[in-house]
Amino acid sequence: MKFDMDYIAHHNALTETNPYFKLFLTILLLIVTLALDNLYFDVFMFIVMSIIILAVAKINYKSYLKFLSLPMAFLVITCIFLLLFFGKGEVIYETGILGIVVTTDSLHYAVYTFMRVLGCLPCLGFLALTTPIAKILNCLRNLKVPRIMIEIALLMYNTIFIFLNEIDTMQKAQDTRLGYHSYWTSFKSLGALVSTIFLRSLDKSETLQFALDSRGYNGELPVYEPRKKEN
Amino acid sequence: MHIMEGYLPLNWCIIWFVISIIVVAFGIYQIKKIVDETPESKALLAVSGAFMFVLSSLKLPSVTGSCSHPCGNGLGAALFGPAVTAVLATIVLIFQALLLAHGGLTTLGANIFSMGIVGPVVAWIVYKGLIKAGISSTIAVFFAAFLGDLLTYVATSFQLALAFPAPTFGAALTAFLTIFAVTQVPLAIGEGILTVIIWDRLKAYKPKLLDKLGALAPNEA
Amino acid sequence: MLEVKNIKYSYNADYQALKGVSLKIEKGEMVALLGKNGAGKSTLFLHLNGIYRPDEGQVFIDGEELKYDKKSLLKFRQKVGIVFQNPDDQIFAPTVEEDVAFGPLNLGLPMEEVQDRVEEALARVGMSGFEKTAPHHLSGGQKKRVAIAGILAMKPEIMVLDEPTAGLDPQGVVDLSILLNELNEEGITIVISTHEVDLVPNYAEKVFVLVDGLLIAEGTPKEIFAKPEILEQANLKVPIVTDLFQQLEREGFDMNGDYPLTIDEAKEKFLDLLNKN
Known part of the structure; x- marks a missing residue:
């Protein structure tokens, strides 16, 4: 993966900050931002959270821009869509194409939605870019989210990266042999790739079980509490 | 098609969360039963979830030039049933939000509803229905994946139209559906074809597994 | 002491992976199990701590027969630690320290003791400082060392390593040999499966040769490498x-x-x- 949020989450100035604090802060800020639905507050959140991500967590601005870029591109498109096709009320601008108009309502929808996402995205970024997933899952386990779900998620986590590595290698190998040369060959290559990964995943589920059993697994993942570092 | 962070107003976030939590809780109860009976299935479920995540990170070649990602819900539903798939999809959606910035935390409930519940339930009903009607599992799995995908988009349109009912709910729904019909139908066909390719290889290499999961047509087992 | 008596194991009706294997490894020995890929080495290893249950035959550890109930399995899995060939198959936890702590926690040790063992095991393999790292951010050689630490932390009497040098760079191979020799001198019995014949005489006191699920020879490296017919059968070279x-x-x-x-x-x-x- 070229853009690796997981890597950033493990290597920033806030990685070791209390995950409960980060999780609760994120959820609280998201709820407040949605509840207020105030344009000024949205801007305020965007600026404050961006400063925290860049200056406090010390995340490279390029990585942060990458985090924002994909949702933002999508956001702009959908907001233009909202602007042109939704709403009743007073017409405030006529595009002159196919009778498409901007109304007071549609402007309201588009602007508020745009700003709401703008205020919320950095909150998600704050959690996702500063906190390794495993820590969030451990929090959730202590917060009484069903254990079985957390255990499946924990076992999933490592496997995901093993598969992603394999896919990366296999895709390069297919590409080398012109596997993505045309539309139809792309499909066949992708199908072969995915089914191979699926068959491997079945083998992987067996070796995972062996690995767990070999070290005395009793059906439940034990929780390790690392020693607090003395300063 | 993930609804992004912050896109829905608070009231709709809460409503979809409540609905989804009920279904997911039922799924967790089912998984608990399965794991109590066969403890090894925990590893299989975890690895299948990882597979779903990885699948959704692949780009599907698309005719319209836009690109999208297969979601594997149809396959999951045909193999494990909708309740278990809903739980796996929930974990996958959390991972997608935190690892890829696809979707979000406030819209998690809404996304679980469309992608983790509606899609798999439709796929499962279509799959089981076609199998019962004596159609081969390969064709059944195509329609399961295709319709599962399609209904996921319909559900998403529905959710968006409810949140932005202007000028009326009906008009908004039509607008969202039109956009999705143009962009997403080719992708749903794509996912259908991809699922068939996977399915045929599964039938060739792991027929015993499919049989054990009860996922094959009676005449194929 | 580890003893295997006439073990037979089939994956399915058409394929018998082990066709009656018997071997005896004394306490404190360091032995090599030679054989080409597919000879049954990994299958045999998975019998040594009860992951596979033989169709026929028994496994004895310190003269005690391996039983397959939960309590006995836990006891035997503490005594016999297996390091898998591919560390990706073994490491599963989200961080290095959690993975190393997994075995000791399953043994029901107090947290304090587990923390000590994690520190000690990581120091032993030269991975101190990587406690919080995610395994997928490590190199292949580092993963291997974490996998070994995960077994060391259980303080096994017998350590079984499946192709431990596979995928290591030359310096990694040297480091590993030194570590294994040290562990052996401290009294841990070590069993290594390999097909890298150049290394075997450096550490192994005894060599077993496995071909198509049958043990065809055992002896000192000197004895084994003096028998070209054995080597040829096993697809090995001197x-x-x-x-x-x-x-x-x-x-x-x-x-x-x-x-x-x-x-x-x-x-x-x-x-x-x-x-x-």
Whole structure:
């Protein structure tokens, strides 16, 4: 993966900050931002959270821009869509194409939605870019989210990266042999790739079980509490 | 098609969360039963979830030039049933939000509803229905994946139209559906074809597994 | 002491992976199990701590027969630790320390003790400082060391390593050999499966040769590498230094049937030959 949020989450100035604090802060800020639905507050959140991500967590601005870029591109498109096709009320601008108009309502929808996402995205970024997933899952386990779900998620986590590595290698190998040369060959290559990964995943589920059993697994993942570092 | 962070107003976030939590809780109860009976299935479920995540990170070649990602819900539903798939999809959606910035935390409930519940339930009903009607599992799995995908988009349109009912709910729904019909139908066909390719290889290499999961047509087992 | 008596195991009706294997490894020994890919080495290893249950035959550890109920399995899995060939198959936890702590926690040890063992095991394999790292951010060699630490932390009596040098760079191989020799000197019995014949004489006191699910030979490295018919059957070759001296013999040098197996032995032999002439 070229853009690796997981890597950033493990290597920033806030990685070791209390995950409960980060999780609760994120959820609280998201709820407040949605509840207020105030344009000024949205801007305020965007600026404050961006400063925290860049200056406090010390995340490279390029990585942060990458985090924002994909949702933002999508956001702009959908907001233009909202602007042109939704709403009743007073017409405030006529595009002159196919009778498409901007109304007071549609402007309201588009602007508020745009700003709401703008205020919320950095909150998600704050959690996702500063906190390794495993820590969030451990929090959730202590917060009484069903254990079985957390255990499946924990076992999933490592496997995901093993598969992603394999896919990366296999895709390069297919590409080398012109596997993505045309539309139809792309499909066949992708199908072969995915089914191979699926068959491997079945083998992987067996070796995972062996690995767990070999070290005395009793059906439940034990929780390790690392020693607090003395300063 | 993930609804992004912050896109829905608070009231709709809460409503979809409540609905989804009920279904997911039922799924967790089912998984608990399965794991109590066969403890090894925990590893299989975890690895299948990882597979779903990885699948959704692949780009599907698309005719319209836009690109999208297969979601594997149809396959999951045909193999494990909708309740278990809903739980796996929930974990996958959390991972997608935190690892890829696809979707979000406030819209998690809404996304679980469309992608983790509606899609798999439709796929499962279509799959089981076609199998019962004596159609081969390969064709059944195509329609399961295709319709599962399609209904996921319909559900998403529905959710968006409810949140932005202007000028009326009906008009908004039509607008969202039109956009999705143009962009997403080719992708749903794509996912259908991809699922068939996977399915045929599964039938060739792991027929015993499919049989054990009860996922094959009676005449194929 | 580890003893395997006439073990047979089939994956399915058409494929019997082990066709009656018996072997005995004494306490404190360091032995090698030689055989090509697919000979049944990994299958045999998975019998040693009860992951696979043989169709026929028994496994004994310290004279006690391996039983397959939960309590006995836990006891035996503490005594016999298996390091998998591919560390990706073994490591599963989200962080290095959690993975190393997994075994000791399953043994029901107090947290304090587990923390000590994690620190000690990571220090032992030279991975201190990586406690919080996610395994997928490590290199292949580092993963291997974490996998070994995960087993060390359980303080096994017997450590079984499946192709431990696979995928390691040359320095990694040297480091691993040193570590295994140290562990062996501390009293841990070590069993290594491999097909890298050059390394075997450096550490192994005893060698077993497995071919198609059958043990066809056992003995000291000297004995085994003097039997070309055995090596041929197992798709193996003599160590490269041995090969050199066998070729020299054909050129007219008298070896008296004694071919060096390691670089050190080769050096002695060379000096010997030079002095004679």
